[in-house]
Amino acid sequence: MDPLELVGAEPGPARTILFDGRPVSALPGQTLAAALWADGVVAWRTTRVGGRPRGAFCGIGQCFDCLATVNGRPNQRLCLLTAEHGDAVTTQEGHGHGELDV
Protein backbone atom coordinates (compact mmCIF):
# COMPACT_ATOMS: atom_id res chain seq x y z
CA MET A 1 0.00 0.00 0.00
CA ASP A 2 1.15 3.53 -0.75
CA PRO A 3 2.17 5.05 2.62
CA LEU A 4 0.72 8.40 1.54
CA GLU A 5 -2.72 6.80 1.35
CA LEU A 6 -2.19 5.02 4.62
CA VAL A 7 -1.80 8.30 6.54
CA GLY A 8 -4.10 10.37 4.33
CA ALA A 9 -1.24 12.69 3.38
CA GLU A 10 -1.64 15.32 0.72
CA PRO A 11 1.90 16.64 0.28
CA GLY A 12 2.70 19.69 -1.81
CA PRO A 13 4.58 19.42 -5.08
CA ALA A 14 7.84 17.49 -5.10
CA ARG A 15 11.21 19.19 -5.33
CA THR A 16 14.35 17.82 -6.93
CA ILE A 17 17.63 16.97 -5.22
CA LEU A 18 20.77 15.63 -6.83
CA PHE A 19 22.39 12.38 -5.76
CA ASP A 20 25.85 12.11 -7.29
CA GLY A 21 24.55 14.41 -10.01
CA ARG A 22 21.39 12.43 -10.76
CA PRO A 23 17.99 14.09 -10.12
CA VAL A 24 15.94 12.46 -7.35
CA SER A 25 12.43 13.53 -6.37
CA ALA A 26 11.71 14.55 -2.75
CA LEU A 27 8.44 15.50 -1.08
CA PRO A 28 8.14 18.60 1.11
CA GLY A 29 9.24 17.72 4.64
CA GLN A 30 10.98 14.53 3.60
CA THR A 31 14.53 14.07 4.85
CA LEU A 32 17.34 13.46 2.40
CA ALA A 33 17.64 9.91 3.74
CA ALA A 34 13.93 9.25 3.22
CA ALA A 35 14.02 10.67 -0.30
CA LEU A 36 16.94 8.44 -1.21
CA TRP A 37 15.27 5.40 0.33
CA ALA A 38 12.08 6.16 -1.61
CA ASP A 39 14.23 6.19 -4.74
CA GLY A 40 15.73 2.81 -3.87
CA VAL A 41 19.13 4.16 -2.76
CA VAL A 42 20.20 2.65 0.59
CA ALA A 43 23.94 3.41 0.74
CA TRP A 44 25.68 6.78 0.33
CA ARG A 45 28.93 6.45 2.24
CA THR A 46 31.86 4.02 2.53
CA THR A 47 33.49 3.27 5.87
CA ARG A 48 36.88 4.71 6.80
CA VAL A 49 38.69 1.44 7.38
CA GLY A 50 37.07 -1.26 5.27
CA GLY A 51 35.43 0.82 2.53
CA ARG A 52 32.07 -0.86 3.23
CA PRO A 53 28.72 0.68 2.22
CA ARG A 54 26.64 2.59 4.77
CA GLY A 55 23.26 4.34 4.77
CA ALA A 56 20.56 5.13 7.34
CA PHE A 57 20.55 2.94 10.44
CA CYS A 58 18.83 4.59 13.41
CA GLY A 59 17.10 7.30 11.39
CA ILE A 60 16.90 9.66 14.38
CA GLY A 61 20.30 11.35 14.45
CA GLN A 62 21.98 9.20 17.08
CA CYS A 63 24.19 6.69 15.26
CA PHE A 64 26.02 8.89 12.71
CA ASP A 65 25.88 6.06 10.17
CA CYS A 66 23.98 8.01 7.49
CA LEU A 67 26.73 10.58 6.86
CA ALA A 68 27.30 11.96 3.39
CA THR A 69 28.55 15.14 1.76
CA VAL A 70 25.76 17.69 1.28
CA ASN A 71 26.37 20.84 -0.76
CA GLY A 72 30.11 20.34 -0.27
CA ARG A 73 30.03 19.77 3.51
CA PRO A 74 31.10 16.26 4.57
CA ASN A 75 29.70 14.24 7.50
CA GLN A 76 26.13 15.52 7.32
CA ARG A 77 23.42 13.29 8.80
CA LEU A 78 20.95 12.70 5.97
CA CYS A 79 18.30 11.45 8.41
CA LEU A 80 18.07 14.93 9.98
CA LEU A 81 18.28 17.21 6.94
CA THR A 82 15.06 18.16 5.20
CA ALA A 83 15.41 17.90 1.43
CA GLU A 84 15.51 21.35 -0.17
CA HIS A 85 15.28 22.01 -3.88
CA GLY A 86 18.68 21.66 -5.52
CA ASP A 87 20.43 19.99 -2.57
CA ALA A 88 23.46 18.11 -3.87
CA VAL A 89 24.19 14.87 -2.01
CA THR A 90 27.50 13.24 -2.84
CA THR A 91 28.58 9.75 -1.86
CA GLN A 92 31.23 10.20 0.83
CA GLU A 93 34.36 8.10 0.92
CA GLY A 94 35.75 7.56 4.42
CA HIS A 95 35.99 10.65 6.60
CA GLY A 96 35.29 12.96 3.66
CA HIS A 97 38.05 15.34 4.73
CA GLY A 98 40.79 14.25 2.34
CA GLU A 99 41.76 17.91 1.86
CA LEU A 100 43.04 18.03 5.47
CA ASP A 101 45.52 15.15 5.09
CA VAL A 102 49.12 16.22 5.58
Place this chain on the structure above:
Amino acid sequence: MLKRTSYDVVVVGAGVVGAACAYYAARAGLRVAVVDRGPVAGGTTGAGEGNLLVSDKEPGPELDLALLSTTLWRELAEEFGDRVEYEPKGGLVVASAPAGLDALNGFAAKQRTVGVEAVPVAADSLRELEPHLAEGLPGGVLYPQDAQVQPALAAAHLLRASGAERYLGEAVTALRRGPDGAIRGVVTERRELAAPAVVNAAGTWGGAVAELAGVRLPVLPRRGFVLVTEPLPRLVRRKVYAADYVADVASGSADLQSSAVVEGTPAGPVLIGASRERVGFDRTLRPEVLHRLAAQAVALFPVLRTVAVQRAYRGFRPYLPDHLPAIGHDARVPGLYHACGHEGAGIGLAPATGLLIARQLAGEAVEFELAPFRPERFDGTAEGSGSGAE
Protein backbone atom coordinates in the same frame (compact mmCIF):
# COMPACT_ATOMS: atom_id res chain seq x y z
CA MET B 1 20.47 -13.82 49.74
CA LEU B 2 20.94 -16.14 46.82
CA LYS B 3 24.09 -17.74 48.06
CA ARG B 4 27.36 -17.12 49.76
CA THR B 5 30.57 -17.46 47.75
CA SER B 6 34.09 -17.17 49.10
CA TYR B 7 36.98 -15.27 47.57
CA ASP B 8 40.41 -14.05 48.64
CA VAL B 9 39.46 -10.50 47.71
CA VAL B 10 36.41 -8.61 46.50
CA VAL B 11 37.09 -5.53 44.39
CA VAL B 12 34.34 -2.92 44.48
CA GLY B 13 34.38 -1.07 41.16
CA ALA B 14 34.66 -2.28 37.56
CA GLY B 15 36.43 0.80 36.22
CA VAL B 16 40.00 0.68 35.01
CA VAL B 17 41.44 0.88 38.54
CA GLY B 18 39.28 -1.98 39.82
CA ALA B 19 40.11 -3.98 36.69
CA ALA B 20 43.84 -3.41 37.23
CA CYS B 21 43.54 -4.44 40.89
CA ALA B 22 41.72 -7.62 39.80
CA TYR B 23 44.29 -8.31 37.09
CA TYR B 24 47.36 -8.05 39.32
CA ALA B 25 45.67 -9.76 42.29
CA ALA B 26 44.77 -12.71 40.05
CA ARG B 27 48.34 -12.81 38.74
CA ALA B 28 49.48 -13.02 42.37
CA GLY B 29 47.39 -16.19 42.65
CA LEU B 30 44.40 -14.74 44.48
CA ARG B 31 40.77 -15.71 43.86
CA VAL B 32 39.07 -12.46 42.91
CA ALA B 33 35.53 -11.16 42.53
CA VAL B 34 34.63 -7.76 41.08
CA VAL B 35 31.33 -6.12 41.93
CA ASP B 36 29.94 -2.89 40.49
CA ARG B 37 26.57 -1.20 40.76
CA GLY B 38 26.73 -0.51 37.00
CA PRO B 39 28.50 -1.97 33.97
CA VAL B 40 32.24 -2.25 33.25
CA ALA B 41 33.68 1.26 32.75
CA GLY B 42 30.33 2.81 33.63
CA GLY B 43 31.73 5.73 35.63
CA THR B 44 34.76 7.95 35.21
CA THR B 45 36.61 5.35 33.11
CA GLY B 46 33.96 5.49 30.41
CA ALA B 47 33.99 9.28 30.39
CA GLY B 48 37.72 9.89 30.03
CA GLU B 49 40.13 10.34 27.16
CA GLY B 50 42.52 7.57 28.15
CA ASN B 51 45.55 9.69 28.90
CA LEU B 52 48.69 8.05 30.22
CA LEU B 53 50.66 11.13 31.19
CA VAL B 54 53.86 12.00 32.92
CA SER B 55 54.01 15.46 31.33
CA ASP B 56 51.46 17.16 33.59
CA LYS B 57 52.96 15.98 36.89
CA GLU B 58 55.57 17.74 38.99
CA PRO B 59 58.22 15.70 40.81
CA GLY B 60 56.62 13.95 43.76
CA PRO B 61 54.63 10.86 44.69
CA GLU B 62 52.12 11.06 41.84
CA LEU B 63 54.87 11.36 39.24
CA ASP B 64 56.67 8.37 40.80
CA LEU B 65 53.44 6.42 40.42
CA ALA B 66 53.01 7.63 36.83
CA LEU B 67 56.56 6.59 35.90
CA LEU B 68 55.96 3.11 37.33
CA SER B 69 52.68 2.96 35.40
CA THR B 70 54.40 3.99 32.18
CA THR B 71 56.58 0.90 32.42
CA LEU B 72 53.63 -1.31 33.31
CA TRP B 73 51.48 0.01 30.44
CA ARG B 74 54.28 -0.92 28.02
CA GLU B 75 54.19 -4.49 29.39
CA LEU B 76 50.40 -4.57 29.18
CA ALA B 77 50.53 -3.25 25.61
CA GLU B 78 52.60 -6.30 24.66
CA GLU B 79 49.86 -8.54 26.06
CA PHE B 80 46.83 -6.60 24.83
CA GLY B 81 48.27 -4.80 21.81
CA ASP B 82 45.85 -3.03 19.53
CA ARG B 83 42.83 -4.34 21.42
CA VAL B 84 43.12 -1.48 23.91
CA GLU B 85 44.23 1.05 21.25
CA TYR B 86 47.51 1.69 23.09
CA GLU B 87 49.39 4.45 21.31
CA PRO B 88 52.84 5.48 22.60
CA LYS B 89 52.50 8.70 20.65
CA GLY B 90 54.01 11.17 23.08
CA GLY B 91 52.71 14.47 24.33
CA LEU B 92 53.51 17.97 23.16
CA VAL B 93 52.97 20.80 25.62
CA VAL B 94 52.98 24.23 24.02
CA ALA B 95 53.31 27.63 25.61
CA SER B 96 51.06 30.41 24.43
CA ALA B 97 53.37 33.30 25.47
CA PRO B 98 57.15 33.71 26.05
CA ALA B 99 56.71 33.96 29.84
CA GLY B 100 54.76 30.73 29.76
CA LEU B 101 57.59 29.07 27.85
CA ASP B 102 60.10 29.98 30.57
CA ALA B 103 57.81 28.48 33.20
CA LEU B 104 57.28 25.37 31.07
CA ASN B 105 61.03 24.89 30.54
CA GLY B 106 61.64 25.30 34.28
CA PHE B 107 58.96 22.71 35.02
CA ALA B 108 60.47 20.30 32.47
CA ALA B 109 63.96 20.74 33.96
CA LYS B 110 62.65 19.62 37.36
CA GLN B 111 60.87 16.67 35.76
CA ARG B 112 64.07 15.53 34.00
CA THR B 113 65.84 15.17 37.36
CA VAL B 114 63.46 12.31 38.28
CA GLY B 115 63.52 10.42 35.00
CA VAL B 116 60.97 12.16 32.80
CA GLU B 117 62.01 12.49 29.16
CA ALA B 118 61.28 16.12 28.30
CA VAL B 119 62.73 17.54 25.08
CA PRO B 120 62.56 21.31 24.46
CA VAL B 121 61.05 22.18 21.09
CA ALA B 122 61.95 25.49 19.47
CA ALA B 123 59.26 27.66 17.93
CA ASP B 124 60.34 26.87 14.37
CA SER B 125 60.24 23.11 15.01
CA LEU B 126 56.73 22.92 16.47
CA ARG B 127 55.05 22.56 13.09
CA GLU B 128 57.44 19.80 12.02
CA LEU B 129 55.96 17.78 14.89
CA GLU B 130 52.38 19.00 14.43
CA PRO B 131 51.80 20.48 10.97
CA HIS B 132 48.39 21.95 11.82
CA LEU B 133 49.54 23.79 14.95
CA ALA B 134 48.94 27.54 15.01
CA GLU B 135 51.76 29.77 13.78
CA GLY B 136 53.58 32.11 16.12
CA LEU B 137 53.63 29.92 19.24
CA PRO B 138 56.85 30.53 21.23
CA GLY B 139 57.82 26.88 21.76
CA GLY B 140 57.05 23.78 23.73
CA VAL B 141 58.27 20.58 25.31
CA LEU B 142 57.94 17.08 23.83
CA TYR B 143 57.23 14.23 26.27
CA PRO B 144 57.88 10.91 24.47
CA GLN B 145 56.66 8.85 27.47
CA ASP B 146 53.09 10.16 27.23
CA ALA B 147 50.70 7.65 25.69
CA GLN B 148 47.03 6.90 25.22
CA VAL B 149 44.63 3.97 25.49
CA GLN B 150 40.92 3.60 24.85
CA PRO B 151 39.91 3.46 28.52
CA ALA B 152 36.75 1.37 28.34
CA LEU B 153 38.56 -1.25 26.24
CA ALA B 154 41.48 -1.20 28.67
CA ALA B 155 39.20 -1.84 31.64
CA ALA B 156 37.31 -4.58 29.83
CA HIS B 157 40.42 -6.44 28.66
CA LEU B 158 42.18 -6.20 32.03
CA LEU B 159 39.04 -7.53 33.69
CA ARG B 160 38.63 -10.37 31.22
CA ALA B 161 42.30 -11.33 31.49
CA SER B 162 42.02 -11.38 35.29
CA GLY B 163 39.51 -14.23 35.14
CA ALA B 164 37.78 -12.59 38.11
CA GLU B 165 34.13 -13.42 38.65
CA ARG B 166 32.02 -10.39 37.85
CA TYR B 167 28.87 -9.22 39.59
CA LEU B 168 27.66 -6.24 37.56
CA GLY B 169 24.58 -4.15 38.14
CA GLU B 170 24.70 -4.99 41.85
CA ALA B 171 25.32 -2.18 44.30
CA VAL B 172 27.24 -3.00 47.47
CA THR B 173 24.88 -2.28 50.35
CA ALA B 174 27.04 -3.28 53.33
CA LEU B 175 30.45 -4.53 54.33
CA ARG B 176 30.55 -7.57 56.63
CA ARG B 177 32.85 -7.16 59.64
CA GLY B 178 33.97 -9.66 62.25
CA PRO B 179 33.83 -9.12 66.02
CA ASP B 180 37.34 -7.64 65.82
CA GLY B 181 36.17 -5.17 63.16
CA ALA B 182 38.03 -6.94 60.37
CA ILE B 183 36.49 -7.25 56.92
CA ARG B 184 34.60 -10.50 56.25
CA GLY B 185 33.05 -9.66 52.89
CA VAL B 186 30.50 -7.57 51.06
CA VAL B 187 26.72 -7.64 50.80
CA THR B 188 25.14 -6.66 47.50
CA GLU B 189 21.52 -6.23 46.52
CA ARG B 190 21.45 -9.87 45.48
CA ARG B 191 24.05 -11.86 47.35
CA GLU B 192 26.80 -12.03 49.88
CA LEU B 193 30.45 -12.44 48.87
CA ALA B 194 32.73 -13.63 51.65
CA ALA B 195 36.33 -12.46 51.63
CA PRO B 196 38.94 -11.35 54.15
CA ALA B 197 39.84 -8.39 51.96
CA VAL B 198 37.87 -5.73 50.10
CA VAL B 199 39.38 -3.21 47.69
CA ASN B 200 37.51 0.08 47.38
CA ALA B 201 37.98 1.01 43.72
CA ALA B 202 34.66 2.81 43.50
CA GLY B 203 36.04 6.03 42.01
CA THR B 204 33.80 9.01 42.69
CA TRP B 205 31.73 6.80 45.00
CA GLY B 206 34.82 5.75 46.98
CA GLY B 207 33.74 7.95 49.88
CA ALA B 208 30.41 6.13 50.10
CA VAL B 209 32.10 2.71 50.16
CA ALA B 210 34.48 3.89 52.89
CA GLU B 211 31.47 5.08 54.85
CA LEU B 212 30.05 1.54 54.75
CA ALA B 213 33.13 0.61 56.79
CA GLY B 214 32.55 3.57 59.11
CA VAL B 215 35.58 5.51 57.88
CA ARG B 216 35.84 8.80 56.11
CA LEU B 217 37.49 9.28 52.72
CA PRO B 218 36.59 12.72 51.31
CA VAL B 219 36.39 11.92 47.58
CA LEU B 220 34.75 14.74 45.63
CA PRO B 221 33.60 14.81 41.99
CA ARG B 222 35.21 17.29 39.62
CA ARG B 223 33.24 17.62 36.40
CA GLY B 224 34.80 17.69 32.97
CA PHE B 225 33.47 17.94 29.41
CA VAL B 226 34.99 16.44 26.29
CA LEU B 227 34.07 17.50 22.75
CA VAL B 228 34.10 14.87 19.99
CA THR B 229 34.57 16.08 16.42
CA GLU B 230 33.45 14.43 13.23
CA PRO B 231 35.87 11.73 12.00
CA LEU B 232 38.97 13.27 10.47
CA PRO B 233 42.27 12.22 8.94
CA ARG B 234 45.17 12.28 11.39
CA LEU B 235 45.31 16.06 11.98
CA VAL B 236 46.73 15.78 15.47
CA ARG B 237 49.54 13.27 15.86
CA ARG B 238 50.29 13.50 19.56
CA LYS B 239 48.50 14.56 22.65
CA VAL B 240 48.83 18.34 22.41
CA TYR B 241 47.93 20.71 25.16
CA ALA B 242 48.49 24.24 26.38
CA ALA B 243 50.91 24.75 29.25
CA ASP B 244 48.09 26.34 31.31
CA TYR B 245 46.65 22.84 31.74
CA VAL B 246 49.26 21.95 34.35
CA ALA B 247 48.14 24.84 36.56
CA ASP B 248 44.49 23.82 36.12
CA VAL B 249 45.19 20.24 37.18
CA ALA B 250 46.93 21.39 40.34
CA SER B 251 44.24 23.90 41.26
CA GLY B 252 41.82 23.18 44.05
CA SER B 253 39.37 25.88 43.04
CA ALA B 254 35.71 25.05 42.62
CA ASP B 255 35.41 27.56 39.77
CA LEU B 256 35.56 26.60 36.14
CA GLN B 257 39.02 26.08 34.69
CA SER B 258 39.61 25.07 31.13
CA SER B 259 42.58 24.67 28.82
CA ALA B 260 42.77 22.94 25.50
CA VAL B 261 43.85 19.32 25.46
CA VAL B 262 43.62 18.02 21.90
CA GLU B 263 44.24 14.56 20.52
CA GLY B 264 43.33 12.38 17.58
CA THR B 265 42.00 8.86 17.98
CA PRO B 266 42.47 5.71 15.90
CA ALA B 267 38.72 5.85 15.14
CA GLY B 268 39.01 9.30 13.52
CA PRO B 269 37.34 11.86 15.78
CA VAL B 270 39.51 14.42 17.57
CA LEU B 271 38.85 14.69 21.31
CA ILE B 272 38.97 18.12 22.94
CA GLY B 273 39.19 18.62 26.70
CA ALA B 274 39.68 19.66 29.42
CA SER B 275 37.43 21.54 31.79
CA ARG B 276 37.30 21.28 35.54
CA GLU B 277 34.42 22.33 37.78
CA ARG B 278 33.31 21.29 41.23
CA VAL B 279 29.54 21.16 40.92
CA GLY B 280 28.71 17.89 42.64
CA PHE B 281 27.18 15.25 40.36
CA ASP B 282 25.31 17.80 38.24
CA ARG B 283 25.16 16.42 34.68
CA THR B 284 23.69 19.56 33.11
CA LEU B 285 25.28 20.48 29.81
CA ARG B 286 26.87 23.91 30.15
CA PRO B 287 27.20 25.43 26.65
CA GLU B 288 29.64 28.15 27.73
CA VAL B 289 32.12 25.49 28.83
CA LEU B 290 31.82 23.79 25.44
CA HIS B 291 32.33 27.15 23.71
CA ARG B 292 35.46 27.84 25.75
CA LEU B 293 36.93 24.43 25.01
CA ALA B 294 36.22 24.82 21.30
CA ALA B 295 37.75 28.31 21.21
CA GLN B 296 40.87 27.18 23.07
CA ALA B 297 41.29 24.18 20.76
CA VAL B 298 40.96 26.42 17.70
CA ALA B 299 43.65 28.72 19.14
CA LEU B 300 46.02 25.72 19.11
CA PHE B 301 44.78 24.16 15.86
CA PRO B 302 43.10 26.77 13.62
CA VAL B 303 42.08 24.02 11.16
CA LEU B 304 39.54 22.80 13.73
CA ARG B 305 37.49 25.90 12.96
CA THR B 306 36.40 24.17 9.76
CA VAL B 307 35.26 20.90 11.32
CA ALA B 308 32.08 20.04 13.19
CA VAL B 309 31.70 18.83 16.76
CA GLN B 310 29.47 15.74 16.72
CA ARG B 311 28.74 15.50 20.39
CA ALA B 312 30.02 16.19 23.88
CA TYR B 313 30.23 13.97 26.91
CA ARG B 314 30.90 14.66 30.55
CA GLY B 315 32.27 12.78 33.49
CA PHE B 316 33.33 13.24 37.08
CA ARG B 317 36.92 12.91 38.25
CA PRO B 318 37.24 11.39 41.72
CA TYR B 319 39.19 14.03 43.57
CA LEU B 320 40.80 14.10 47.01
CA PRO B 321 41.71 17.43 48.68
CA ASP B 322 45.48 17.01 48.22
CA HIS B 323 45.18 15.75 44.61
CA LEU B 324 46.70 12.38 45.47
CA PRO B 325 44.80 9.09 45.30
CA ALA B 326 44.17 6.83 48.27
CA ILE B 327 46.14 3.65 47.73
CA GLY B 328 46.75 0.86 50.18
CA HIS B 329 45.53 -0.80 53.32
CA ASP B 330 43.34 1.26 55.64
CA ALA B 331 44.93 1.25 59.09
CA ARG B 332 41.50 1.83 60.63
CA VAL B 333 39.80 -1.29 59.24
CA PRO B 334 41.73 -4.58 58.95
CA GLY B 335 41.14 -6.04 55.48
CA LEU B 336 39.98 -2.82 53.83
CA TYR B 337 42.09 -1.47 50.97
CA HIS B 338 41.53 1.69 48.96
CA ALA B 339 42.37 2.32 45.33
CA CYS B 340 40.45 5.45 44.42
CA GLY B 341 40.62 9.22 44.17
CA HIS B 342 42.93 9.34 41.12
CA GLU B 343 41.17 12.44 39.81
CA GLY B 344 41.84 12.79 36.06
CA ALA B 345 44.83 10.45 36.06
CA GLY B 346 43.16 7.15 36.87
CA ILE B 347 43.64 5.50 33.50
CA GLY B 348 47.34 6.24 33.58
CA LEU B 349 47.85 5.34 37.23
CA ALA B 350 45.73 2.18 37.19
CA PRO B 351 48.45 -0.44 36.59
CA ALA B 352 50.78 0.87 39.31
CA THR B 353 47.83 1.10 41.70
CA GLY B 354 46.72 -2.44 40.89
CA LEU B 355 50.22 -3.85 41.21
CA LEU B 356 50.88 -2.19 44.58
CA ILE B 357 47.49 -3.24 45.97
CA ALA B 358 48.10 -6.81 44.78
CA ARG B 359 51.50 -6.87 46.50
CA GLN B 360 49.91 -5.74 49.77
CA LEU B 361 47.10 -8.28 49.40
CA ALA B 362 49.55 -11.10 48.77
CA GLY B 363 51.71 -10.02 51.69
CA GLU B 364 54.66 -9.36 49.40
CA ALA B 365 57.22 -6.61 49.79
CA VAL B 366 55.98 -3.30 48.37
CA GLU B 367 59.08 -1.57 47.05
CA PHE B 368 57.37 1.76 46.72
CA GLU B 369 56.72 4.60 49.16
CA LEU B 370 52.98 4.42 49.81
CA ALA B 371 52.90 6.82 52.78
CA PRO B 372 51.75 9.86 50.73
CA PHE B 373 48.73 7.84 49.59
CA ARG B 374 47.63 6.66 53.06
CA PRO B 375 43.83 6.48 53.06
CA GLU B 376 43.53 7.72 56.65
CA ARG B 377 45.59 10.87 56.05
CA PHE B 378 42.53 13.12 56.14
CA ASP B 379 41.49 12.21 59.67
CA GLY B 380 41.65 15.29 61.84
CA THR B 381 41.73 17.68 58.88
CA ALA B 382 38.82 19.91 57.98
CA GLU B 383 38.06 17.86 54.89
CA GLY B 384 38.46 14.59 56.69
CA SER B 385 36.67 15.38 59.91
CA GLY B 386 33.98 12.95 60.88
CA SER B 387 33.84 9.51 62.37
CA GLY B 388 37.14 7.71 62.19
CA ALA B 389 35.71 4.69 63.94
CA GLU B 390 32.38 2.98 64.34
